[in-house]
Amino acid sequence: EPEVTQTPSHQVTQMGQEVILRCVPISNHLYFYWYRQILGQKVEFLVSFYNNEISEKSEIFDDQFSVERPDGSNFTLKIRSTKLEDSAMYFCASSGLGANYGYTFGSGTRLTVV
Amino acid sequence: SQQGEEDPQALSIQEGENATMNCSYKTSINNLQWYRQNSGRGLVHLILIRSNEREKHSGRLRVTLDTSKKSSSLLITASRAADTASYFCATPLGSNYKLTFGKGTLLTVNP
Numbered sequence: 001e002p003e004v005t006q007t008p009s010h011q012v013t014q015m016g017q018e019v020i021l022r023c024v025p026i027s028n029h030l031y032f033y034w035y036r037q038i039l040g041q042k043v044e045f046l047v048s049f050y051n052n053e054i055s056e057k058s059e060i061f062d063d064q065f066s067v068e069r070p071d072g073s074n075f076t077l078k079i080r081s082t083k084l085e086d087s088a089m090y091f092c093a094s095s096g097l098g099a100n101y102g103y104t105f106g107s108g109t110r111l112t113v114v
Numbered sequence: 115s116q117q118g119e120e121d122p123q124a125l126s127i128q129e130g131e132n133a134t135m136n137c138s139y140k141t142s143i144n145n146l147q148w149y150r151q152n153s154g155r156g157l158v159h160l161i162l163i164r165s166n167e168r169e170k171h172s173g174r175l176r177v178t179l180d181t182s183k184k185s186s187s188l189l190i191t192a193s194r195a196a197d198t199a200s201y202f203c204a205t206p207l208g209s210n211y212k213l214t215f216g217k218g219t220l221l222t223v224n225p
Contacts, residue, residue: 031211043157043202043215056212091156095211102147102159103213110154 002026006092006106013082013113021077021109023092032075033093033103034067036060043091049075082113118146118203119216126222133190135219137203138183144206146179146186147213151200157215160188160201193223 005024013019025032034046047057049067064080075094079086089110093103121136139146145164149157163170163179163186170177176189190197200218207214 033212042217043151045212045214048212056208089154093157101211102162103149103157104159105149105156107156108154 002104004092004094004104004106006090006109008109009107010110011112013111015084015113016081019079019082019111021079021090021092021111023075023077023106024073025075025092025094026104027073028096029094029104030097031055031095032069033095034077035091035093035105036088037091037108038088046077046090079111082111084113087111087113118205118214120201120203120219122219123217124220124222126224127193129193129195129223129225131193131223133193133197133221133223135188135201135221137186137188137216139186139203139205140184141207143181146177146203146205148175148177148186148188149202149204149215151202151218153199157202190221193221195223195225197221198223 007022032049035043037043045058047061048055066078068076089108091108092106095101095103118137118139127133143165145162147162148160150160151157161172161177163177174191179186200220202215202218204213204215
């Protein structure tokens with residue numbers, strides 16, 4: 001069964017450093033998403049991406065966040081200057097076009113900012 | 115805005131029993147989806163029910179949808195310890211099919 005692959009599985013970074021979280025969505029999917037989950041809290045929407053541009057973003061997704069699909073297969077989330085409160089699990093997801101498609105989530109990247 | 119809200123927040127049952135979780139939502143929907151999350155892992159899509167469907171089955175899962183009450187239920191029959199996880203309902207919102215998740219129901223199945 002097709003999978004969404006995320007790397008790395010765990011990233012530890014110093015406050016103020018830049019991190020890039022990587023995702024390989026399912027190849028024939030057209031919509032891509034990033035979500036995050038702070039420990040013990042619910043899964044929160046960050047951003048959706050379609051047709052090589054951001055289609056929607058949440059209040060969490062401020063100027064320190066950016067997304068890219070640099071080569072048609074990878075989908076990255078960059079956090080420019082990490083803060084302690086960015087520590088969370090970050091999940092990538094993809095879905096096909098149409099309301100009858102569910103999301104396929106990756107296993108997540110656990111980001112720890114120290 | 116939050117669309118799906120699960121109830122109860124936590125449910126503890128014995129292996130072999132059935133587990134029922136409920137979901138309420140606010141606006142009209144195209145479909146409603148249920149996901150499972152094992153502790154510290156990604157969400158796994160379980161089942162999708164369309165707005166013109168009333169009931170759907172997948173293995174030990176049974177989902178119902180009542181659009182007049184804006185509610186759905188997920189029934190897991192003959193539960194197993196491996197079913198221990200958090201369960202979430204979600205509906206796609208807007209043209210981007212953004213899913214929003216509630217706090218989920220934490221199901222514990224005791225051996």
